[in-house]
Amino acid sequence: MSKKNFIQVFEYQKLKYDENQDFKKHHFDAMVLFNEKNQNKYYTVVNKGVLFNSYVGVIQIGGLTIEILPKADNSNNPDKGTWQKVLLNMLKVCKHIQVDNVSETNLNKKYNSILEVYFEMYLNELESLIKKGLIKKYRRIQSNQNALKGKLVFSQNIQKNLIHKERFYCEHQLYDKDHLMHQILYRGLLILKDLVNNNLKDKLNRILFEFQDYQQVMINKNHFEKLVNDRKTQPYLRGIDIAKMIILNYSPNLNSGNNNMLTLLFDMNKLWEEYIYRILQKHKPNGYQVSFQNSDKFWEHKTIRPDIVITNDQNENFIIDTKWKIINANNPSDDDLKQMFTYNLHWEANKSMLLYPRINQIDKEGTFHYNQLEKKCKVGFVNILDNGKIIQTKISSQIVFNKLISSNE
Structure with a gap:
């Protein structure tokens, strides 16, 4: 993939075809159509361009790749390579990229886009299956x-x-060997023919040679529901998962010409929520349990669901609600505070926390006043980077010891 056909932007940034020579009117038209088919949730269409929102990831239209990166700093010129690594790390922690397949060395490797990570993973998985012997x-x-x-x-x-x-x-x-699993993997390979860069083309062609005698089937989501997993097919699961991502996110012929589109987009709010949960779950102290998206009845058919609930051996609950946005410590939104107050009451928690990415803010703790019940809510911030390096191992101690639990004891 050449730099000429690669654009990196940040969330909440505009991309216009009259301002970027690589982004053409036909790319814009394909993106408009794609967004309309998905309830306009991925970005907002503006005059001669799009305004990205909380969705990050990659959009590949024909030969053009657009990578949307997260950003949690106040720099006017943030380093795109650093935030690409942040996104890759979050995807790895949240298991959107398989841990065994992508080592720390690979995560530090320079990728043009995160799609290349998935493409390389897919080809490596299939190469491994071929060496072991494709099953009948x-x-x-x-x-x-x-x-x-x-x-x-x-x-x-x-x-x-x-x-x-x-x-x-x-x-x-x-x-x-000409069964549904191999037909799915073959379909994924055929899609990649027009998407991979020159570095992967030789490997792709070698693998395609092994699949050339299988039927070409137009795979859809119903085919994946027909799969039956057993001991023999266990080694196929990762390859099938990536094939599913490639096939179901691929939209051929959205517009006239060769504007086939492959999208891999993640809601940054949900990714941040899951990222914090998985780090807490992995590094939780003895005597504490961490649960994710606890749901309980609230009103009629409606439910209430905090992001994370931490419970200790004394059955005391601590509530965390994650927010991927930059705020001032003294100015959380009224809606967020009311939401936390409800969580405190419903889960009988004396302490809760709104958790944001840190730039240079200082934590602030406040008290809800209601019928002499003094329940506390902290506006907390956590560092993602330390001198440009990802510090996920420190996040758990920042949250659990210094912010939420220790200050309550």
Whole structure:
């Protein structure tokens, strides 16, 4: 992928075709159509361009790749390479990128876009499967036979063999490699033919050679629901997961020309929420349990659901609600505070925290006043970077010891 066909932007940034020579009017038209088909949730269409929102990730239109990066600093010229690594790290922690497949060394490797990480993972998975030997499975087929084989399909036999009485139209089982799992993997490879850069083309072509005798099937989400996993297919799960991502996020022929689109987009609010939860779960202190998105009845059919609940051995609850936005410590929104107050009451928690990414803010703790019940809510901030380096191992201690629990004891 050449730099000429690669654009990096940050969330809440505009991209216009009259301001960026690589972003053309036909790219814009394809993006408008794609967004309309998805309830306009990924970005806002503006005059001659788009305004990105909380969704980060990659959009690939034909030969153009647009990478949308998260940003939690107040720099006028943030380092795109650093924030790409932040996004890759969050995806790895949240298991959107398999941990075993992407080492710390690979995460430090310079990728043009995060799509390249997935493409390389996919090819590596398939290369590994080929070396182990592609498995055979039983599949049902219907065909004309010279002898009765399996079950006779009466309606088709009458239709097709009215003249040729010596033939039998049968349904029978075949044990071979041309089954649904390989057809899914093959479809993923065919999509990649027009998407991978020159560094991966040789590997892709070698792997395609191994799949050339399989049927080309237009795979959709229903095919994935038909898959049955067992001991034999266990090694296929990662490859199938990536194939599912590639196939279901690929939109061919959205517009005239070659504007096929592949999207890999994540809501940064949900990604931040899951990222904090997984770090807390991994580094929780003894005597504490961490649970995610606890849901309880609130009003009629409506439910209430804080992001994270931490419970100690004395059954004391501590509530965390994550927010991916930059605020002043003295100015949380009224809606956020009211939401936390409700959590405090409903989960009988004396302490809760709104957790934001830190720039240079200082934590601030306040008290809710209601019928002499003094329940506390802290506006807390956590560092993502330290001198440009990701510091996920310190996040748990920042939250649990210094912010939420220790200050309550």
